[in-house]
Amino acid sequence: MSKAILNTELQSLLARKNLQQKELSIDAKISNSSMNGYVNQKHPVPVTKAVDIAKTNGDDLFISQMSYKYLGFIKSMDGPLAEICTTAELDIFQKMESEERKERKNRAEVLIVQSKIRNLENFEYDELKQYVLEFLDEIIVELAIVFSILKIIGMSIQEAVRIKMPEWIARKYMKG
16 A cells, blocks of 8 residues: 555654644655645555654654554554553553463464364364464554553664564574
8 A cells, every 4th residue: 555544643643742743744844735634634645755754753653553554564552551551551461362362372283283284174264363363462462562661761663673683683583
């Protein structure tokens, strides 16, 4: 997708960064009238303009929202719970989501192995689907915790990934 509606995300970004719309348009080199359309009138934002906003004033949450809007990739929690919960409170939800996933884990592991030697039945695919969806619940809360801690220490997710990448390459988690 080359364009996406980002008015809610932009309004939240302006509030989080305590910026005026005009400041955002100047920093990102986007005309004030275009920025007004993006923020207030639900005009679709070209990906190149969203990247300009992210580079000049974006934060981890805005960048994760962009990855979802433009690429369909996972984003961090940005709903009411994320806005009101502390890192410790988010950890309570992470534990809850982890327990829900673990309830399905043993059966999922068996089905994953069996899928290598036979075609799974539809109900078995559904069981695996439910397991992976529970896993996503857990991941989304964990990502919110990571972003919360990174905010406390004043580090972006990009910086953290840059620091960890050599280790991940050495462990063969990533390619160099």
